[in-house]
Amino acid sequence: MLQLNELTKRYKTGELALKGVTLEIPKGQVLALIGPSGAGKSTLIRCVNRLVQPTSGSVALKGKELTKLSSSALRRARRKMGMIFQEYALVERLTVMENVLSGRLGYVGFWRSYFRKFPRADVQEAYRLLDRVGLKEMADKRADELSGGQRQRVGICRALIQNPDLLLVDEPTASLDPKTSRQIMRLIQELCSERGLTAIINIHDVFLAQMFSQRVVGLELGSVVYDGKPEGLTPEVLTRIYGEEDWSATIKSTDEDDDNEEELQS
């Protein structure tokens, strides 16, 4: 489904952010990408949709090479890759509905989007998604009136309305409290399994990575140092990724903490 081959990125400052990363991600897999700050996690997912232009190597989505696309072909390819951001990255002065519908910009013409006259099917899908994440009543609120967890759910709707094949998720819980973090991660996981979506989730929190993913890739200084099941994250592995620390408290059995949180749709 998604293949990265010897992906390398060197920034203009000379910093080598990715050192020949090779990964293959099958359809429907939710992959957690962990690693310390500066390990290249954000760079990696931005190289996939080319918000960052990779220096060398290849990225192929469904067999289609992305690194050499012309700008209009790139826009078409980006429609199939939904992205969810750290700090939500909603356009704060736009309404919730406009933010969700902005996920359809790649599909509609300029004047249609300028006058906010989106096709009926898009509007309907936007309402359906907002209802799914429990925000149907918020459609006309301005994005900056929402709480952190609500904003991230709008961010999720914006990504999903693109009808993507792939979700790129960059630190979705970085500014959320522990409970909301879990709710958001669970929501992403559920939506991925409902729609058979492939996802790469950058995440700081090792524990959340273990709870909500099928595969964990550890990145350190731009290289893959771990690639395997969440259960395989032993203290030795974490030391290899993050450096020496007492890891005994981080690695708990996952079901111990998987308590009875209420469902998201309230």
Added chain:
Amino acid sequence: MTDSLEAPNYASSWKKAPFIKNRFVRWLIIVGGAIYLSAALGTMNIDLDRVKEGLPRAQRFLDAFFPPNFADNRGVLWDGIAESIWMAIISTVAGIALSIPIGLGAARNLAPAWVYLFCRSVIAASRTFPEIILAIFAVKLFGFGPFAGFVALSLGTIGFYAKLLAEDIENTSASQAEAVKATGANWFQWVNYSIQPQVMPRMIGLSIYRLDINFRESAVVGIVGGGGIGATLNTSFSRYEFDTTAAILLIIILIVMFMEYTSSFTRKWVQ
């Protein structure tokens, strides 16, 4: 507050480090600045006798101003005001229309380097010439009358509005812009959805402020032949009709105050 006896002896006085570390440089700037200021004041040649002579003249001037006479030249006065108002409005609209593409091009995060440099040069050129110089040029090119004033004020607006627009665009949140770009939006959609909402409130406030400036400047460009209330003002001055001059000045002050109030009200409302 008795700490254990082994506690190290901490200093009890603290002073903020000076802004300029080097003591010599610091005093050089202070003393040098003081000397220069006093020397500059000295060369200005302030003559108290001349000030003394001037005061009664000022008195006579003020006497001539009062009471302001709104009646005698009512026709030309209101014509001038009306002309100034429409000159200010259309030059603001035209100036902003020209400023938007230039401002977009002059924002480093939107435009490639060569577009950026070109647009910045246009802005710099517009800012170099004050409205009165632009007006003198325009009067030479197009002759006396409000059209010359309109051209001068429109060009003047570019240097102000495009520069502030570009700077506001450069201060927008990069993550919001990135998020809209990631959806596959084209450039125009991207600007419309991620940049415009972020800069709009400030730009609305600034356009009202610019309308205010253009109205005041219309009095200035009128003096050099650009039409509007400035022309009326100039005529009343050269005819020694100071009571009419006073009436005109009062009207200008009232209109500017009204716009001041409108602009602060609008800025609060669009936030």
